[in-house]
Amino acid sequence: MFDNLSERLERSFKILKGEGKITEINVAETLKDVRKALLDADVNYKVAKTFTDTVKEKALGQNVLTAVKPSQLMVKIVHDELTQLMGGETAEVDLEGKPAVILMSGLQGSGKTTFSGKLARMLKTKKNKKPLLVACDVYRPAAIEQLRVLAEQIGVPMYSEPDSKNPVKIAENAIQEAKAKGYDVVIVDTAGRLAVDEEMMNEIAAIKKAINPNEILFVVDSMTGQDAVNTAKEFNERLDFNGVVLTKLDGDTRGGAALSIRSVVNKPIKFVGTGEKLDAIDQFHPSRMTDRILGMGDIVSLVERAQEQYDEEEAKRLQKKIAKNQFDFNDFLSQIAQIKKMGNLKDLASMIPGVGKAIKDIDIDDNAFKSIEAIIYSMTPAERSNPALLNGSRRQRIAKGSGTNIQEVNRLLKQFDQTRKMMKMVTGSKMGKMMPKMK
Structure with missing residues (x-):
């Protein structure tokens, strides 16, 4: 993930290699290359410019210690700013309440249904929760069957009403079912929708109002590019979601649009999907992701x-x-x-x-x-x-x-x-x- 960005940033830092001190000239040259690397990785232009301006300001305000090379100092500053760009702190998912309700939203094909299954498995195995998956996609053929198969694979119950075309009522009934049977997390999988489709956007807004979820997660395919940023903005204006889920991060060597979302909508990235298997899901840790982008590995996640x-x-x-x-x-x-x-x-x-x-x-x-x-x-x-x-x-x-x-x-x-x-x-x-x- 982020392979091209990692390679380009490493090349950028070599400009400062062998330099005795940081000057406005060599910093400008390095950061010009860094900005190009970010733009090539599909990072939003305004986000890339703000990022490099901040790094330049901090770099020129630093005195380089004799034991620290200019390139090492630049890596440290870029590391800190990149971590902040992606949210700084790790954002937890809200699981308060009996049951806690998590509502999935996003475009068609973004991977909401698969992610719902992955999240249910994670909550069951790592948090010792009893999740209930809810099929509220009443439009896509075989959507209910797909969720049922996932539920069976991970050993989690699923609620559906195959004859109903009212997702609001299905979601309400599912929560009553969860209360009656002691499930402590309800994960509501909804239909994919375009932000320009007023009727569909009104529908998910109605589901939100009816079930008052703890969390609304916006699921986005990280390979979508800059469209992902624009879509995130429009969904956030309508739903005021709590966090972002990046799917298919393993399939994209750029992934820069993912870095832009946090800055543009000011909502944390909470999870990333890193593969097709049901255990290929990670909580998003900004500092660890920065380590990986800058080639420093991620020993904590490995352990x-x-x-x-x-x-x-x-x-x-x-x-x-x-x-x-x-x-x-x-x-x-x-x-x-x-x-x-x-x-x-x-x-x-x-x-x-x-x-x-x-x-x-x-x-x-x-x-x-x-x-x-x-x-x-x-x-x-x-x-x-x-x-x-x-x-x-x-x-x-x-x-x-x-x-x-x-x-x-x-x-x-x-x-x-x-x-x-x-x-x-x-x-x-x-x-x-x-x-x-x-x-």
């Missing part, structure tokens, strides 16, 4: 994703097996499964500082573990539990069974053996003994 998959009992069991040199291929499969649950592999790797740039042009397939898993699944249960059994003939059989070759099988076994030795060494060291206390 949070790892913690979500962390199982303390499983970790203790694994530690005992490693200490006894009993770590086997069943354990290895278990570790692979946990990594896969954390999300897209390239996205995870790009959270490590410096790695994002290195792998920019490398395609990391989500099926990167497929051949490894095929090799392990081609082993017998006894071989998985006791890798020492894997002699030459067994390896030949496994290669044929997994559709790989003997070299790939041997490479995996060698890497597995090295990993096992290293894990035992770490677990047996003083550091290994200190780890549980430190945790």
